Amino acid sequence: MKLIKCDLMLGALLCTASGGLLMLLLASWTAPTSLRLPSPRIFSKTFEWQAQTPHLLNLTDPYPYPFLINHPDKCEGSRDAPFLLMLVMTRPQDVVVRQAIRQTWGNETLVPGVVIRRLFVLGLPQPLFAQELQTLLEEEDREYGDLLQAGFLDTYHNLTLKVLMGLEWMGQSCPTAHYVLKVDTDVFLNPSFLVQQVLQPNRPPQPNFITGHIYRNPVPLRTQGHKWYVPLELYSHDKYPDYCGGPGYVMSSSLALRILTVAQRFKAMYVEDVFVGLCLKQLGVKPTPAPPNTFLMSRRKYNHCAFHQLVLVHHFQSQELLQIWPKFLTSSSACPSV
Numbered sequence: 001m002k003l004i005k006c007d008l009m010l011g012a013l014l015c016t017a018s019g020g021l022l023m024l025l026l027a028s029w030t031a032p033t034s035l036r037l038p039s040p041r042i043f044s045k046t047f048e049w050q051a052q053t054p055h056l057l058n059l060t061d062p063y064p065y066p067f068l069i070n071h072p073d074k075c076e077g078s079r080d081a082p083f084l085l086m087l088v089m090t091r092p093q094d095v096v097v098r099q100a101i102r103q104t105w106g107n108e109t110l111v112p113g114v115v116i117r118r119l120f121v122l123g124l125p126q127p128l129f130a131q132e133l134q135t136l137l138e139e140e141d142r143e144y145g146d147l148l149q150a151g152f153l154d155t156y157h158n159l160t161l162k163v164l165m166g167l168e169w170m171g172q173s174c175p176t177a178h179y180v181l182k183v184d185t186d187v188f189l190n191p192s193f194l195v196q197q198v199l200q201p202n203r204p205p206q207p208n209f210i211t212g213h214i215y216r217n218p219v220p221l222r223t224q225g226h227k228w229y230v231p232l233e234l235y236s237h238d239k240y241p242d243y244c245g246g247p248g249y250v251m252s253s254s255l256a257l258r259i260l261t262v263a264q265r266f267k268a269m270y271v272e273d274v275f276v277g278l279c280l281k282q283l284g285v286k287p288t289p290a291p292p293n294t295f296l297m298s299r300r301k302y303n304h305c306a307f308h309q310l311v312l313v314h315h316f317q318s319q320e321l322l323q324i325w326p327k328f329l330t331s332s333s334a335c336p337s338v
């Protein structure tokens with residue numbers, strides 16, 4: 001399989017296994033029924049489900065979606081409390097992507113003297129491959145101990161739930177972390193710049209701190225069938241509150257916990273970054289601007305010096321990440337300093 005770089009991967013075992021999985025996926029793609037794209041009808045159906053679930057989370061109750069793969073002691077064992085908890089949103093089938101992230105920006109020991117913890121957050125695989133994939137996930141987790149799986153179906157429309165589950169986990173098992181980063185897999189991330197220049201380990205975290213790329217005066221998408229379509233029944237105002245772009249945003253853990261408490265009051269909104277923005281508005285918190293041009297929501301060609309002076313670039317695939325990473329790690333002393 002050309003698509004899986006075995007030399008870069010964890011070893012023959014998982015390689016063969018994910019190769020098998022790929023075959024499985026390919027096999028399913030040949031079935032015409034699974035090729036059908038979601039129609040607007042399916043979208044509105046989804047919304048019915050969402051709208052009928054007014055409270056995503058109910059922290060007072062036994063938790064509706066238990067963690068099936070969990071690491072409650074992930075944040076223990078280091079002298080200092082974790083400075084940064086990385087919650088990486090992945091899909092169950094993203095075996096190869098997770099491996100690339102572990103070898104690049106997800107590396108927990110990349111920033112000397114700063115405790116970073118990384119978890120990949122995912123839900124349940126689609127029923128068609130559930131058994132095979134679940135076995136694989138458990139194997140992957142035995143090897144790396146960094147998966148956090150919640151008991152709901154892993155779909156794009158459940159992404160808000162996934163993010164909230166990640167924050168819920170932080171509240172349960174990692175409340176002493178200073179900051180939490182929500183990040184997607186299709187990005188380039190520079191943890192050193194994030195930690196040293198944006199968060200700054202010597203400063204105490206501000207209780208209302210959240211930063212990223214801030215969308216200002218954003219307008220809801222009303223085109224049916226669009227990925228981010230939001231019907232009036234779900235959100236009737238003509239503007240969203242300002243929010244930080246979903247590919248990556250970082251906040252103090254105390255703010256994350258308060259987001260959880262207000263999240264219960266809202267209807268589920270599957271556009272996850274907008275949802276977090278609604279929670280912020282409810283809390284009276286405005287996103288803090290990041291240094292200019294440090295969270296890029298559009299693609300940028302790799303440039304050694306430029307990438308050392310920013311936090312995140314959206315639209316980076318894992319193959320590309322693996323290619324540029326060794327170059328990125330080599331000394332940056334040749335670059336002009338800020």
Ligand SMILES: *[C@@H]1O[C@H](CO)[C@@H](O)[C@H](O)[C@H]1NC(C)=O
Nearest residue numbers: 055057058059060061264265
């Ligand atoms: C949470 O669950 C409890 C017990 O089932 C219920 O009484 C309460 O109304 C729920 N709260 C919310 C916000 O749904």
Ligand SMILES: *[C@@H]1O[C@H](CO)[C@@H](O)[C@H](O)[C@H]1NC(C)=O
Nearest residue numbers: 102103104107108109110111
């Ligand atoms: C993580 O970074 C450390 C320090 O740079 C390095 O020694 C280690 O090999 C890296 N781990 C992985 C999995 O790439």
Ligand SMILES: *[C@@H]1O[C@H](CO)[C@@H](O)[C@H](O)[C@H]1NC(C)=O
Nearest residue numbers: 046049151152153155157158
């Ligand atoms: C979200 O997860 C629940 C629980 O597994 C599932 O019933 C529901 O269909 C999922 N929602 C969407 C929109 O995929």
